[in-house]
Every structure is written in C-alpha cells, then in structure tokens.
Amino acid sequence: MKKLFSLIRACMSSDMALFRVKSKNKSKFSSFVPILLAGYIMFIIWSGANSFLEKLAPMNLGYLILATATMGISLMTIIEGIYKSGPLLFNCKDDQLLLSLPIKRRTVLFVRILKLYIFELLYNSMFLLPVMVAYIRWGNVNPTYYLTCIIMLLLLPIIPIAISCVIGAITSGISSKFKFKNAVQIILSMIILVGVMYLSFKVEDVFNYLLANAESINDFITRRYYPAGVFSKLVVDFNVKELLIFVAINIIVMVFTVLVLGKFYFRINSGLKNISTSKTHTKVKDLKFKARSQTSSLIKKEFNTFFKTPVFIINAGFALVLFIVLAVVAAIKFDGVVAFLIDEENGFGLANDLIYNNLSVIIFAFLSFGTFMTSITSSVISLEGRNISILKSLPIKTKTILMSKIYAALLITTPALLVGDLIMFIRFRTNILEALLLIVLSILMPLISHFIGIIINLKYPKLEWETPAEAVKQSTSSFIAVMLGMVVLIIVVGIAFALLGKVLPIIVLLIATGVSGLINLILYLYLTKKSVKDFDSLSL
Amino acid sequence: MIEIKKVTKKYGDNKALDEVSFTVEDGDIFAFIGHNGAGKTTLIKSIVGIHDFDEGDILIDGMSIKEKPVECKKLMAFVPDNPETYEHMKAIDYINFICDMYDVDSKTREENIKKYSTLFGMEDKLNDTIDSYSHGMKQKVVLISALAHDPKILIMDEPFVGLDPKAVFDIKEVLNEMVKEGKIVFYSTHILDVAEKLCSRVAIIKQGKIVKSGSMKEIKGDKSLENVFMELEG
Numbered sequence: 100m101k102k103l104f105s106l107i108r109a110c111m112s113s114d115m116a117l118f119r120v121k122s123k124n125k126s127k128f129s130s131f132v133p134i135l136l137a138g139y140i141m142f143i144i145w146s147g148a149n150s151f152l153e154k155l156a157p158m159n160l161g162y163l164i165l166a167t168a169t170m171g172i173s174l175m176t177i178i179e180g181i182y183k184s185g186p187l188l189f190n191c192k193d194d195q196l197l198l199s200l201p202i203k204r205r206t207v208l209f210v211r212i213l214k215l216y217i218f219e220l221l222y223n224s225m226f227l228l229p230v231m232v233a234y235i236r237w238g239n240v241n242p243t244y245y246l247t248c249i250i251m252l253l254l255l256p257i258i259p260i261a262i263s264c265v266i267g268a269i270t271s272g273i274s275s276k277f278k279f280k281n282a283v284q285i286i287l288s289m290i291i292l293v294g295v296m297y298l299s300f301k302v303e304d305v306f307n308y309l310l311a312n313a314e315s316i317n318d319f320i321t322r323r324y325y326p327a328g329v330f331s332k333l334v335v336d337f338n339v340k341e342l343l344i345f346v347a348i349n350i351i352v353m354v355f356t357v358l359v360l361g362k363f364y365f366r367i368n369s370g371l372k373n374i375s376t377s378k379t380h381t382k383v384k385d386l387k388f389k390a391r392s393q394t395s396s397l398i399k400k401e402f403n404t405f406f407k408t409p410v411f412i413i414n415a416g417f418a419l420v421l422f423i424v425l426a427v428v429a430a431i432k433f434d435g436v437v438a439f440l441i442d443e444e445n446g447f448g449l450a451n452d453l454i455y456n457n458l459s460v461i462i463f464a465f466l467s468f469g470t471f472m473t474s475i476t477s478s479v480i481s482l483e484g485r486n487i488s489i490l491k492s493l494p495i496k497t498k499t500i501l502m503s504k505i506y507a508a509l510l511i512t513t514p515a516l517l518v519g520d521l522i523m524f525i526r527f528r529t530n531i532l533e534a535l536l537l538i539v540l541s542i543l544m545p546l547i548s549h550f551i552g553i554i555i556n557l558k559y560p561k562l563e564w565e566t567p568a569e570a571v572k573q574s575t576s577s578f579i580a581v582m583l584g585m586v587v588l589i590i591v592v593g594i595a596f597a598l599l600g601k602v603l604p605i606i607v608l609l610i611a612t613g614v615s616g617l618i619n620l621i622l623y624l625y626l627t628k629k630s631v632k633d634f635d636s637l638s639l
Numbered sequence: 640m641i642e643i644k645k646v647t648k649k650y651g652d653n654k655a656l657d658e659v660s661f662t663v664e665d666g667d668i669f670a671f672i673g674h675n676g677a678g679k680t681t682l683i684k685s686i687v688g689i690h691d692f693d694e695g696d697i698l699i700d701g702m703s704i705k706e707k708p709v710e711c712k713k714l715m716a717f718v719p720d721n722p723e724t725y726e727h728m729k730a731i732d733y734i735n736f737i738c739d740m741y742d743v744d745s746k747t748r749e750e751n752i753k754k755y756s757t758l759f760g761m762e763d764k765l766n767d768t769i770d771s772y773s774h775g776m777k778q779k780v781v782l783i784s785a786l787a788h789d790p791k792i793l794i795m796d797e798p799f800v801g802l803d804p805k806a807v808f809d810i811k812e813v814l815n816e817m818v819k820e821g822k823i824v825f826y827s828t829h830i831l832d833v834a835e836k837l838c839s840r841v842a843i844i845k846q847g848k849i850v851k852s853g854s855m856k857e858i859k860g861d862k863s864l865e866n867v868f869m870e871l872e873g
Binding site for chain 2: 383389403489496
C-alpha cells in the first residue's frame with residue numbers, strides 16, 4: 100500500500116500543478132482566471148437548473164433534473180474518455196521507469212486510470228455540483244440528500260471511465276497490430292466518437308418523447324442508465340441497501356476493469372512501442388536537401404506534430420468532422436433543423452419565415468459552431484514540451500514561431516470549414532456576395548479562435564507531461580479555451596439571431612466580418628507585443 | 640568572441656550564477672568544468688539564449704544576446720546534454736528543419752549533411768524517424784544538425800555522453816578542424832582527461848562562481864587537470 104501511495108504521489112506531481120501559472124510574466128489575475136471561469140460556468144448551470152426546477156418542482160418531478168444531469172455528464176465523460184484513455188494509459192514517457200520497477204503492471208495501469216478519474220471528477224463536479232445545490236431550494240431535502248450527493252459525485256465518473264478505458268484499450272490494441280498505428284487509432288476513435296454522438300442524439304429524441312409522457316420517465320431513466328436511476332431513487336426515497344449496492348457495483352466495475360485490462364496491458368503497450376524502420380536503408384545521395392523559408396519549415400514541423408499526435412488530431416478534427424456532418428445533415432434534413440430552430444422549448448423559437456429569409460445567417464451560426472467548439476492552438480505551446488529549448492536556441496524571431504503555429508492551425512481548419520460551407524451554399528442557393536462574406540468569415544473566425552488559443556496557452560503552459568493527452572486535454576489552457584469558446588459561441592449566435600428580421604442578412608454578415616477583422620487586429624497586436632514576452636520567459 | 644560579463648542568474652533566493660565573467664577568444668577550444676549543479680548548464684543555456692539572466696551581459700562577437708538574440712544565435716550552434724529533437728520526424732527532416740532556420744542553401748546543406756553523416760556512420764539511417772534511434776544515434780543527429788550550418792561558435796553541454804569511442808574520436812577531429820579555421824568550441828564536460836588533451840583554455844565553476852579561468856597550462860601547471868579540480872572541490 101505504501102508503494103501504491105508513493106507511486107500515485109509521483110505520477111500525480113505534474114497534475115497537481117494544473118492551476119499553477121508557469122510564466123515569468125504571471126499576474127495575480129492570471130492565477131484566478133481558471134477559478135473565475137469555472138465559477139462563472141457553475142453559476143450559469145445553477146441558474147439554468149433553477150429555471151428548470153421552477154417548472155418541474157410543482158409537478159414533484161424536480162429529481163428529474165438530477166437524473167438528466169447525471170446522464171448528460173456521464174455521456175460527456177465517455178466522449179472525453181474516448182479521446183484520452185488510449186493516450187493516457189499507453190505508450191507514456193514514464194513507461195521505461197514505471198515498468199522497470201518491482202511493482203505489478205496492473206498497479207501502473209490502476210494509477211493511470213486513477214489520474215483519469217481525478218480529472219473527470221473535477222469536471223463532473225463543475226457541472227453536477229450546481230445542479231445538486233439548486234435542487235436544495237426546490238426539493239424537500241434531508242441530511243441523506245447530502246450524503247447521496249457526495250457519494251454520487253465520487254462514484255459517477257467510474258462507470259463512464261471504465262467504458263472509455265475499455266474502448267481506448269480496444270482501439271490501442273487494434274492499432275498496435277498495424278504499421279501505421281496512429282492513423283488506425285485516429286480512424287477508429289473518430290468512428291466510435293461519431294457513433295456515440297449519433298446514439299446520444301437518438302437517446303435525446305427518445306428522451307424528448309418521454310418528457311411529454313412524464314409517467315414513463317422514471318422507468319426510462321432506470322432502464323437506460325442505472326446510476327441516474329439510483330440517484331433519483333435515493334433522492335426521492337433514501338435506502339441504505341440501494342446505496343450500498345451502488346457503491347459495491349462501482350467498486351466491482353473498477354476492479355474488474357483493472358484486472359481485465361491488466362491482462363492485455365503489457366502486450367498492447369509493447370505493440371505500440373514497436374516502431375518500424377525502413378528495411379532497405381536510403382542512401383545519402385537519395386535524400387532530399389530542399390531549402391525552405393523559416394515560416395514554411397516551421398509550418399511543416401507543426402503539421403508533423405499534428406499528424407503524429409493522435410489525441411491532438413482527434414481533438415481538433417472531431418469538431419471539424421462534426422461541422423461537415425452537420426452541414427450534410429442540414430443539407431439533407433433541413434426540415435429537422437427548421438423544426439429545432441422553431442421549437443420554443445428546446446430550440447430558439449424562431450419564426451418559420453425568419454429562418455427561410457435569413458439562411459446565410461443560419462449558415463453563419465453553423466460556422467460559428469465549427470469554429471469555436473474546437474481550439475487547436477490552446478495546446479500547441481504545451482505540446483513542444485522539453486523541445487521548447489530547441490526553438491528558443493534557434494535564430495528565429497519569436498513572432499515568426501508564434502505566427503507559424505497560427506498559420507498551421509488555419510491551414511488545418513479552413514479546408515474543413517470551406518467544405519461545409521460549400522455543401523450549404525449549394526443546398527441553400529446562397530447568393531454570391533453572402534457566400535463570399537461567409538468564406539472570408541471561415542478564415543477570420545477560426546483566426547480569432549487560434550489567436551485566443553495560443554495567447555491562453557502562453558499564459559498557462561504545461562511543458563512537462565508524460566503523454567501528449569495531458570497537454571491537449573488535461574491542462575488549464577485547454578479548459579479555459581474550451582469554456583471561452585462556448586461563451587463566445589453563445590454570444591456570437593445570440594447576437595446574430597437577435598438581429599434576425601431587424602436587418603438584412605448581408606448586413607449581419609458585414610457586421611460579423613468587420614468585428615472579426617477588428618478583433619483579429621487587436622489579438623495580433625497583443626500576440627506580437629505581450630505573448631512574445633510570455634514565450635521568451637518560458638523555461639523548464 | 641564570447642564575452643561573459645558579470646552574469647547573475649537567480650532561482651528564487653538561490654544564485655545559480657553569481658557574477659560570472661570570462662572571455663572565450665576565436666580559435667579556442669574552451670572546457671567548462673564543475674561538479675553537478677555547479678551552474679554549467681545554466682550558463683550554457685544563457686549563452687545560447689534559452690534562459691534569461693538577471694544581471695550582467697553576454698556578448699557574441701560584440702553583440703548582446705539580450706538585445707540582438709537572433710543575430711547572436713545565427714553565429715552559434717548548440718548541442719544539449721540530452722539529445723532533444725522532434726522525435727516523430729525523420730532525421731533528415733529534422734536536420735533540414737534546423738538548416739532552414741539558419742537559412743542554409745540547398746547545396747551547402749547537402750555537402751555538410753553528407754560529410755558529417757558519413758563521418759558518424761549515419762548516412763544510410765537518416766530516412767528513419769528519430770524515435771527509432773538509440774541515445775547515441777540521436778546525439779549524432781543533433782551533432783550533424785549543429786555542424787550542417789557551419790557555425791562560427793559551437794556550444795556543447797556534455798557532448799560525449801552516450802557516444803561510441805569512434806564517434807568521440809571523430810568529434811575531436813572535427814573540433815580540431817574548427818579551431819584551425821578560427822572558430823570557437825565551448826563545451827562543458829566531466830571527462831577531465833579529454834578536456835586536458837583537447838582544450839586550450841578552461842574555466843572551473845563552483846556554486847555559481849568561477850573559481851579558476853585561463854589557459855590550460857596556467858590552470859594546471861605541473862599537475863593534472865583532475866588534481867586541480869579535486870583540490871578546488873576539496
């Protein structure tokens with residue numbers, strides 16, 4: 100047990116610095132930004148939960164909000180886990196050290212799963228805690244409610260993590276058999292993620308139907324997702340036996356996952372480490388010695404990092420793939436999109452005419468989704484890791500380094516956004532002027548996202564990590580970028596929809612183009628003046 | 640010429656470098672020695688512009704690394720103690736990347752890469768990704784990339800660690816060639832007998848302060864460098 104605690108402490112040492120600002124130019128404000136942002140998100144969730152409870156509580160259905168939140172957060176944990184579990188569990192930098200120590204391999208696996216659990220526990224708490232607090236006001240809670248909530252908070256991440264770890268192990272196991280391991284892992288993960296998203300949409304359809312039939316809801320939740328069912332049961336009618344069974348089931352799931360994955364852990368890990376080298380060596384005379392400009396060579400390096408880091412490509416690519424999928428869905432099933440936009444309860448409550456007269460603004464809203472739901476550059480500095488010293492020792496201006504990262508990100512996002520644009524232009528017969536403005540916005544809006552990402556990453560760099568997944572998915576920088584992206588998305592879409600019917604769609608697009616251009620200019624000036632100093636002061 | 644002028648670097652209240660001053664002339668092979676944690680790597684990283692420092696200045700051919708970092712770095716190549724590279728790249732891509740950063744034309748880089756890869760026995764392995772290499776092979780890739788742009792000043796931190804005896808011999812030959820052309824080689828090492836035979840000048844650092852600096856003959860006199868070092872450490 101002493102060994103296990105020592106191992107946990109050593110492995111968690113860099114994660115404990117999650118909210119530590121590692122920049123010489125840090126200000127007290129920078130240290131509080133993640134906490135303020137988390138607090139703001141929790142306040143929004145609390146307010147939203149209150150407004151739902153206002154309607155549900157009089158019908159004695161207030162507990163439904165807890166069950167719904169449990170289902171939602173569990174689905175989010177599974178999706179997050181699919182991204183992260185493979186790279187966090189396998190092929191880590193500290194494999195050589197840990198696997199040579201006199202400890203069981205499954206202990207190493209357990210500690211890595213524990214790291215994932217603790218991170219997801221923090222995320223889950225940020226979303227669930229406000230809902231639990233909101234319920235106190237509307238439900239007749241007694242002391243057992245608090246006990247239930249604490250146990251639920253601690254145990255709810257376990258089943259989703261177990262599911263995602265098994266999926267991560269399967270994708271890693273399959274890809275370890277192939278020569279192009281990364282490509283196989285990326286394709287498999289993308290297929291699974293799109294599949295999970297599809298299922299979640301289907302679940303939402305069923306759920307919406309059942310919401311209209313309140314009597315079936317409890318059965319539905321209990322049948323569909325056991326932890327959500329137990330949670331609502333315990334809140335309504337606390338039962339020690341039920342609680343103990345739930346605790347036992349979670350412990351069994353965790354132990355079973357560690358034991359089963361532990362059987363294959365070493366084999367998968369070894370398979371992933373088998374790096375193929377060319378059997379027929381290339382003669383030096385056959386090598387290419389083409390000279391490039393500094394910027395193009397730096398961009399090429401960024402592409403290399405992007406395409407050789409599966410978690411990076413899945414993280415960045417997923418929102419872009421989803422944007423194209425949504426564009427195709429919007430093109431094929433536009434009636435469904437219109438129904439959603441008209442829906443007053445769950446959608447935007449827009450009038451039918453308003454939608455058809457402002458289709459280019461609807462495309463703009465889709466574009467905003469594709470842009471702000473992903474942040475490629477929020478981890479590009481962290482991903483340099485210890486190699487940051489290579490860049491710092493080279494005769495390149497810091498501005499050139501940072502701008503190359505922006506250009507590379509732009510070259511990744513723009514083609515995908517343009518494909519989505521084109522599909523929607525054809526389907527909605529967008530006029531040329533509006534299409535041109537949307538194309539310009541397909542460059543200007545991601546540019547904002549890329550500037551913000553790199554500025555945040557320079558404020559909150561995480562240069563010491565055991566696996567790239569820690570830099571991409573488990574860092575303060577990526578947390579702030581994702582949350583900020585959501586806030587920006589809500590503001591942009593909110594303003595655009597608020598202007599619907601009041602001004603012509605072309606005016607909305609012109610305003611968006613002008614404002615985007617101005618924001619980019621401000622961010623460029625900030626990057627070249629302030630962020631350059633942040634980069635220069637980076638050290639390990 | 641490298642001029643280190645009263646350079647001080649603090650980590651909190653600890654002084655990693657305490658008013659360090661010395662000069663490295665053109666044509667010198669300069670050994671920088673000291674025990675672990677004495678401040679060797681901190682000074683080397685300050686010279687090549689990786690670390691900032693709190694006081695003093697470092698001049699490279701009369702230019703301050705603080706004021707003109709890009710111009711100074713153009714004259715230098717750095718070989719770190721741990722071969723840090725972009726491991727997912729092919730070695731040839733990594734070397735080409737470094738050459739691009741130094742604006743080396745295609746012809747010059749081809750000549751130099753061929754020359755040094757052949758010398759280090761890496762000529763038929765450059766098309767493999769670096770993560771498939773051993774520590775020594777990675778170190779050779781870093782050395783090839785450092786030499787490929789024909790630097791005026793070569794700065795190395797423990798360059799011989801992990802290299803096979805032939806590679807060590809070949810590097811010593813390369814270093815001798817460089818100083819004959821009036822270039823500077825500045826390196827930190829713990830291998831004192833190699834430093835004694837190879838270097839014209841030496842500085843010994845202890846707890847962030849230079850305790851001895853000068854020509855090899857002045858410093859060691861009739862003793863061996865190892866004896867001088869041990870006396871200072873004692």
